[in-house]
Amino acid sequence: MKQHSHMPKPPPRDWTIIALMVLLVALVVASFASLPLKWRDFFTFDAINSATELLAGFAPPETSTPFLVKTAWATLETMSMSALGTLLAVIAGLALGLPASGRLGQGPRVLVRALLNVLRSIPELVWASILLIAAGLGPFGGTLALAAHTAGVLGRLFADALENAAPGPEQTLRTNGATAAAAFFYATLPQTLPQMLSYTLYRWENNIRAAAILGVVGAGGLGQMLKYHLSLFQMQQAATVIIAMLVLVAVVDAASYALRRALTR
Template sequence: MTMPTPPARHWSGPVFGLLLAALVIASFASLPLHFGAFFTLDAVNSVGEFLGGFAPPELGPGFLTKTAIATAETLAMSALGTLLAVVAGLALAIPAAGRFGRPLRAGVRVLLNVLRSIPELVWASVLLIAAGLGPFPGTLALGAHTAGVLGRLFADALENATPLPEQSLRTNGASPMAAFFYATLPQTLPQMLSYTLYRWENNIRAAAILGVVGAGGLGQMLKFHLSLFQMSKAATVILAMLLLVALVDAVSFGLRRLLTR
């Protein structure tokens, strides 16, 4: 009776774990991390004094109206930027999924890498020079960066879709584009919508940050009032940011639940 051959050992897992542990240890050893400074009496007093300046928030009707307008502007920036990114991302995802040959696939994927490698703040800084201050360059900055992210995710989803339905339609005489829209795209559409909603959540936060460089919305208000040390007004803007993010998170969560049923 022959004994079963023991399975071959794969050293890639332990080696990867050791390399990761070495990287973590080297990171802690090379960075000047002073965790004890957070818990000194001076640090606690300074933080308490700083946070005390935010209370109570400014609740005057005029300022609340101004904050509501900036909140709507931030929401519009994120929504329109995400919509532009979905259109551009889907248009780039089709060739990036290899629909028009491998050379074009490689070129489009390089473009997607460039788009998503440049942060929104850098895009906004460049576009502010071209288009001036306001929400327009911020919206374009969100669209450019998010198009790179969604284009890559959409392309991967298309490549991972089951090819049999599309092949069956093409065998029965359907054109390649018709087979794609009726077989492959419906398979990946729920996943694409989930990616879109998740990126919309991220763009809400990014839109608030972009205002710091002059792209409008709540971020621009926050920078203005913090620079003048108007902490009570800055507290109102921060609360508006928190409420807006919580609202969008709740809406996005509900929509994702509907998509997965």
């Protein structure tokens, strides 16, 4: 008598994923259909000629010693804004991430997560526009703007990292008589610290770019220099500032990548 092998039934099809994909494709198609995209005008002879003349105006970059010294100081100011803003955001993110992770109860968790949503939903430029009115023009308002937005981002990431940490080591320490604070610092925090440092370095990279842009609204640094020279159509000086931005971002990206590699070994 033959034994018939029973084939396993195929898993049920997840129609939710399919519906989401169809909706996403429909949104993309609707976006292209609703926006007045003039691709043909972009590749006309006049458009190409105008773009070529604009780019030719950037050459050669300004290389006089006084201007290079001024650009170097602006670069240092941009770096300082991003570093200090990130540091303040890390402190605030840790302070807000603890209650947002639910370690102090569900009531504080809901309230703090709502605060984090507000902080990170407001872009850096909007924060800078608000804070520059109170703090005045200069890097101080830009630094606070970076700190406010980044605190919302890091606070949420830190809270998720704490929530996803394995509870076993901390519970073991608590069972053996350790206090709640000691169990957290010796069991949970070491688990999440590499991930938190990785998030911090990534946000520092983003803040370098954001600090350069915030100068457009008067927050100092390279962005303010770029806006000034572009408004006066001083393209050669603007080219030097743009090169300084590119070099700064490249250096910070390389340093951050090296630090992340060292942390994951």
